[in-house]
Amino acid sequence: MIAVSAxxxxxxxxxxxKPSDSLKELIFRKPCHQVFWALKQVDxxxxxxxxxxxxxxxxxxxxxxxxLLAGTxxxxxxxxxxxxxxxxxxxxxxxxxxEFTGVENIRIGCAVLGLSATEIQKKLPEIIEFSELGDAVNxxxxxxxxxxxxxxxxxxxxxxxxxxxxxxxxxxxxxxxxQRKSLERIRSFIDAGKTVVFCSHNLYQIxxxxxxxxxxxxxxxxxxxxxxxxxEAYLDSCREKDALTKQETVAKTESNTQSESKAEIVRFDxxxxxxxxxxxxxxxxxxxxxxxxNGVPADDLTLAVVLMRNDNIHVYGxxxxxxxxPIILDQNQSFTIRFRLPGxxxxxxxxxxxxxxxxxxxxxxxxxxxxxLDFSVRHDSREVGVSRLAHVWEV
Amino acid sequence: xxQIANYSQAVYLLSARxxxxxxxxxxxxxxxxxLQPAFMLLxxxxxxxxxxxxRFQTGSGTGDFALYLMAGLFPFNAFREAxxxxxxxxxxxxxxxxxxxxxxxxxxxxxxxxxxxxxxxxLAIVALAVLVMGEGxxxxxxxxxxxxxxxxxxxxxxxxxxxxLNVFFRDMNQLIGMLLTLLFFGTPIIxxxxxxxEKWVWIYKLNPFYHLVxxxxxxFIEGIPPEVGFYIVLVLSAVIALLGLVFFxxxxxxxxxxx
Numbered sequence: 001m002i003a004v005s006a007x008x009x010x011x012x013x014x015x016x017x018k019p020s021d022s023l024k025e026l027i028f029r030k031p032c033h034q035v036f037w038a039l040k041q042v043d044x045x046x047x048x049x050x051x052x053x054x055x056x057x058x059x060x061x062x063x064x065x066x067x068l069l070a071g072t073x074x075x076x077x078x079x080x081x082x083x084x085x086x087x088x089x090x091x092x093x094x095x096x097x098x099e100f101t102g103v104e105n106i107r108i109g110c111a112v113l114g115l116s117a118t119e120i121q122k123k124l125p126e127i128i129e130f131s132e133l134g135d136a137v138n139x140x141x142x143x144x145x146x147x148x149x150x151x152x153x154x155x156x157x158x159x160x161x162x163x164x165x166x167x168x169x170x171x172x173x174x175x176x177x178x179q180r181k182s183l184e185r186i187r188s189f190i191d192a193g194k195t196v197v198f199c200s201h202n203l204y205q206i207x208x209x210x211x212x213x214x215x216x217x218x219x220x221x222x223x224x225x226x227x228x229x230x231x232e233a234y235l236d237s238c239r240e241k242d243a244l245t246k247q248e249t250v251a252k253t254e255s256n257t258q259s260e261s262k263a264e265i266v267r268f269d270x271x272x273x274x275x276x277x278x279x280x281x282x283x284x285x286x287x288x289x290x291x292x293x294n295g296v297p298a299d300d301l302t303l304a305v306v307l308m309r310n311d312n313i314h315v316y317g318x319x320x321x322x323x324x325x326p327i328i329l330d331q332n333q334s335f336t337i338r339f340r341l342p343g344x345x346x347x348x349x350x351x352x353x354x355x356x357x358x359x360x361x362x363x364x365x366x367x368x369x370x371x372x373l374d375f376s377v378r379h380d381s382r383e384v385g386v387s388r389l390a391h392v393w394e395v
Numbered sequence: 396x397x398q399i400a401n402y403s404q405a406v407y408l409l410s411a412r413x414x415x416x417x418x419x420x421x422x423x424x425x426x427x428x429x430l431q432p433a434f435m436l437l438x439x440x441x442x443x444x445x446x447x448x449x450r451f452q453t454g455s456g457t458g459d460f461a462l463y464l465m466a467g468l469f470p471f472n473a474f475r476e477a478x479x480x481x482x483x484x485x486x487x488x489x490x491x492x493x494x495x496x497x498x499x500x501x502x503x504x505x506x507x508x509x510x511x512x513x514x515x516x517x518l519a520i521v522a523l524a525v526l527v528m529g530e531g532x533x534x535x536x537x538x539x540x541x542x543x544x545x546x547x548x549x550x551x552x553x554x555x556x557x558x559x560l561n562v563f564f565r566d567m568n569q570l571i572g573m574l575l576t577l578l579f580f581g582t583p584i585i586x587x588x589x590x591x592x593e594k595w596v597w598i599y600k601l602n603p604f605y606h607l608v609x610x611x612x613x614x615f616i617e618g619i620p621p622e623v624g625f626y627i628v629l630v631l632s633a634v635i636a637l638l639g640l641v642f643f644x645x646x647x648x649x650x651x652x653x654x
Contacts, residue, residue, distance in 0.1 A: 013652055020564050023649070071496050073651060086496065088495070090495070097416070107408055112402075112491065112495055114496075117407075
C-alpha cells in the first residue's frame with residue numbers, strides 16, 4: 001500500500017510588493033506577483049511502513065516539503081496524497097504558553113493535535129513520565145530550561161498515535177540521554193510499522209533510520225534511492241562545493257613550483273576497480289607509475305603518491321624516500337613502480353591521485369601529475385569518516 | 396464543521412486558557428472579570444449620569460441610568476473585546492497555523508467563545524442590579540441566550556473577516572480600534588435612543604447594535620419581549636457569520652503564505 005505519493009509536486013510562493021496586493025489580485029483577478037518556487041516537480045512514492053529521509057542544503061525545500069505533507073500548506077501544482085492520520089513535528093513547543101504549567105500545556109498541546117478529553121487524560125501520565133520532568137510539570141513553563149522545554153514538547157507531540165509521522169529536525173533535542181531516548185522513540189514508530197518522513201542534517205541518522213532518501217537541491221529532486229547511494233552522492237557534491245572555494249588558493253601556490261624537468265612521469269594507471277573507477281572498501285587498489293630518468297641517477301629519484309579526497313583532504317601520502325624503497329632503472333633509463341593498497345580501507349567518497357617525481361632528498365620536483373586517476377569508494381557498513389582505522393573493542 | 400467536532404477539546408481548552416491567561420499570575424485573578432466592567436460602569440455613570448445628568452426615562456435617577464447603561468455596555472464590551480482580539484488571532488498565532496496541523500478557522504472562534512464568558516459575567520451583574528434596584532425580572536429575561544447568540548454570531552462573522560484582512564493589511568489592528576469607538580458612540584449606550592435626532596434615526600437603525608442593545612434592555616430592565624428589529628438582527632447575524640466563513644475559507648490559503 002502506498003502511504004504517501006507525490007507527483008509533480010510544486011509549491012510556489014507568490015512574492016508581492018506588499019501583502020495587500022495579494023487581496024487586490026483576488027478581487028480584480030489581475031496577477032501582480034512574482035513566483036518563487038520553493039519546490040519544483042518533486043515525485044516520489046512511499047510505501048506504508050517505510051521511512052523516507054529528506055536531505056539537502058539549507059533552502060533546498062526540505063521544510064516546504066514537510067509542511068506540504070503535514071498539510072499546513074497546500075501545493076500550488078501537482079498532486080499529493082497522504083493516507084492515514086498524520087502527525088507532524090515541525091517545530092517543537094509551538095503553541096506552548098509560558099505562564100501555564102507543564103501539565104496545562106500538555107493538555108492544550110494534545111488538544112491542538114486533535115485529541116479528545118478522554119484520550120488526553122489517558123496519555124497524560126505516559127507523557128509526563130517520558131518527559132522526565134517529575135514535579136516540574138506543575139511549574140509554569142517559563143521557568144523551564146530550554147532542555148526541559150523541548151523534552152516536554154517532544155513528549156507531547158510523539159504521544160499521539162499517527163499512521164504517518166513527519167519530523168523536521170527534531171531529533172537533536174535535549175541532552176545526550178534524551179537525544180537517544182527520542183531517537184529510540186522514532187525507531188519504535190518505525191518498528192511499529194508507521195510511515196515516517198523526516199529530514200535531518202545528521203546524515204548518520206538518515207543512513208541508519210531510512211529505507212529511502214530523497215535529496216533536494218534548490219527545490220528540485222536531485223536523487224531518490226537507497227540511503228547509502230544518495231547520502232554519499234550528496235556528500236560528494238558538498239565536498240566538491242567546498243573544494244571549489246579552496247581551489248583558488250591552491251592554484252596560486254602551485255604556479256611557483258614549476259621546474260625545469262629532467263626526469264619525467266610517462267605513464268600512470270589505476271588497477272583493482274570495477275572498470276569505471278569504483279572500489280568497494282576492502283578491495284586491492286594498485287597505482288602503477290612508469291617514468292624515465294633522463295640522466296638522473298636512480299638514487300637521486302623519489303616517487304611520491306598522495307591520495308586526496310575531493311574536498312582537498314590529504315588522505316594519505318608517502319614516497320619511496322620515506323619508505324626507503326630504491327628505484328631501479330632498466331637499460332632504457334625507465335622505471336615502473338606499483339603503489340599497492342592491499343585491502344584498501346578508505347570509506348565512501350571520491351578521491352584522486354597526486355603523483356610527484358622528486359629528487360633524492362624529496363625537495364626538488366622533476367615532474368608531477370596532480371588530480372589524476374579519479375576514483376570513488378563505496379562502503380556498505382554504517383561506519384563514518386575518511387578511512388577505516390584498525391581498532392578493537394575491549395569489553 | 397467536522398473540524399470543529401474533532402477539535403472541540405482544543406477549542407474548549409484554548410478558550411479556557413484565553414480566559415485564564417488574563418488572571419494568571421495576578422493577585423485578584425478571576426475577580427478582574429467583574430472588577431473591570433464595574434470600574435467602567437462607575438466612570439461612565441459618574442460622567443454621564445451624575446455630571447451630564449443623562450436620563451433614559453424622564454424623572455428617573457442616577458441608579459436608573461446605571462441600569463440602562465450596563466445593560467448596553469456589558470454586551471457591547473464583550474463584542475468590542477472579541478472583535479479587537481480576533482483581528483489579531485491569525486497574526487499572533489502564526490506558529491500554531493504553520494507548525495501544527497491545527498485548523499486556523501477555529502482561532503477566531505476561540506476568541507468569540509471567550510467573550511461569551513465575559514458577557515455572562517456582565518449580564519449576571521445586570522440581573523443582580525435589576526433585582527436590587529429595579530422592578531424585578533420577568534420570564535422574558537430567559538431569552539438572554541438568544542440575544543447572546545446574535546451577538547456571538549456577529550462576532551464570529553466579523554472575526555473571520557478581520558482576522559484574514561489583518562494579515563493583508565497590518566493596519567487593520569489600528570483601524571479596528573477606531574471603528575469600534577465609532578460603533579460605541581454610534582449606538583445608544585451612554586445615551587437613550589430617544590435623544591437621536593429624527594433625521595438620523597434611519598442610519599442608527601442600520602446598526603445591528605441599535606436593535607441588540609434595545610433588546611437587552613427590554614428583557615432585563617423593562618421585562619418585555621424584544622422588538623421585531625432584534626429578530627431581523629438575529630437572522631442577519633447568522634448570514635454575516637456564514638459570509639464571514641466563506642470569505643475566510645476563500646482567502647485563508649493566500650493569507651497563510653503571507654503569515
